Amino acid sequence: MEPIKRVTAPTLDVLDALLAADGPTWGLLVIKATGRQAGTVYPILERLEQLGWIESSWDDDAERSGPRRRLYEFTGDGAVAARGLVAARADAARAAARSTGAVRPTNRPVAS
DSSP, X not given: OOOOSSOOHHHHHHHHHHHHSSSOEEHHHHXXXXXXXXXXXXXXXXXXXXXXXXXXXXXXXXXXXXXXXXEEEEOHHHHHHHHHHHHHHHHHHXXXXXXXXXXXXXXXXXXX
């Protein structure tokens, strides 16, 4: 598995969507989960596969009408690396919120 040379927000969104999926998932579900365009998601999926982060296969559900779906899932090393990148993004967001003084809302009443 090769490292990702340039980690972009869309790439992190795709990684996050694949991590959230329960097993192999197809591109359209990744598009819906990320809110990104197909022209953004599919090249990222292709790049991740070339780097060895994910594997793809064709869905063989003969009872389903329509075109075959290409299913994507992480390799073992890819899942570990993706979790690390997604966690790093979350850590960076929390650090940025602290440095700008942004406070997470709580359910506690405000004392006056």
